[in-house]
Amino acid sequence: MVERRLDPRAIPRHVAVIMDGNGRWAEARGLSRIEGHRQGLDSVRAVVRAAHELGVGTLTLYAFSLENWNRPKSEVDELMRLLERYVDAELAEVHRNGIRVRTIGRLDRLPASVCEKLVQARALTCDNREMQLVFAVSYGGRAEIVDAAKRLLHDAEVGKVDPEQLDEKTFAAYLYDPEVSDPDLLIRTGGESRVSNFLLWQIAYTEFYVSAVRWPDFRKSHLVEAIVDYQGRERRYGLTGLQVRS
Ligand code: IPE
Numbered sequence: 001m002v003e004r005r006l007d008p009r010a011i012p013r014h015v016a017v018i019m020d021g022n023g024r025w026a027e028a029r030g031l032s033r034i035e036g037h038r039q040g041l042d043s044v045r046a047v048v049r050a051a052h053e054l055g056v057g058t059l060t061l062y063a064f065s066l067e068n069w070n071r072p073k074s075e076v077d078e079l080m081r082l083l084e085r086y087v088d089a090e091l092a093e094v095h096r097n098g099i100r101v102r103t104i105g106r107l108d109r110l111p112a113s114v115c116e117k118l119v120q121a122r123a124l125t126c127d128n129r130e131m132q133l134v135f136a137v138s139y140g141g142r143a144e145i146v147d148a149a150k151r152l153l154h155d156a157e158v159g160k161v162d163p164e165q166l167d168e169k170t171f172a173a174y175l176y177d178p179e180v181s182d183p184d185l186l187i188r189t190g191g192e193s194r195v196s197n198f199l200l201w202q203i204a205y206t207e208f209y210v211s212a213v214r215w216p217d218f219r220k221s222h223l224v225e226a227i228v229d230y231q232g233r234e235r236r237y238g239l240t241g242l243q244v245r246s
């Protein structure tokens with residue numbers, strides 16, 4: 001069992017997941033892509049529970065990208081319905097487990113009912129400290145940086161920020177949710193080796209793990225597999241291995 005190889009003292013604090021492969025999962029079974037998204041909801045449930053059990057501090061899930069708005073309307077509508085359904089079905093358990101829900105992305109583009117559900121979920125769980133569950137919805141990494149730059153320019157104009165003093169820490173405070181630390185581990189399911197506009201600023205030194213497993217099949221054992229792989233790596237942050245080990 002893969003869990004025996006897991007070091008419980010070295011669980012990554014923040015795991016981010018690009019939940020990909022729903023469409024291919026469905027197509028391979030002669031089903032509609034939407035069926036893949038529906039099945040994917042079970043994986044969300046399972047992985048949230050698993051992350052909580054394993055002691056992951058923050059789990060960020062890429063649920064819907066800005067580019068995904070360009071998919072056929074019927075698929076976008078179904079994805080929006082599923083987001084609502086997730087909140088309706090899972091919020092009580094999430095809250096009971098002490099999990100705080102956060103969101104990143106351009107929520108103003110979401111249908112009002114979906115946006116309200118997410119805002120309610122955030123409000124209900126805002127004092128929870130067991131784990132953080134961050135939903136990236138209507139999210140794009142470049143848009144996040146542009147949105148940060150806009151607010152920063154505004155603050156510079158009114159004298160709240162001195163452009164000469166601007167550094168990475170000050171800039172990062174303008175991102176969608178500066179309270180969330182950078183991911184330690186980024187998992188992409190579905191086998192593609194690309195970032196697809198996810199957390200561009202935050203993944204500078206994140207360890208990347210690609211799983212061939214398509215999201216609707218992804219379960220706790222696959223998450224554990226990814227964490228075990230992560231635990232075997234040496235994070236050097238530009239230093240030499242000797243420096244890191246000394
Ligand atoms: C991920 O699965 C879900 C979203 C992007 C919302 P896809 O729908 O991208 O599935 P594939 O990549 O086509 O298999």
Ligand code: IPE
Binds near residue numbers: 064065068194196
């Ligand atoms: C990334 O998957 C977005 C989400 C998982 C929400 P995509 O399927 O949209 O990415 P590409 O098209 O393969 O780059």
Ligand code: MG
Binds near residue numbers: 020021022
């Ligand atoms: Mg995809």
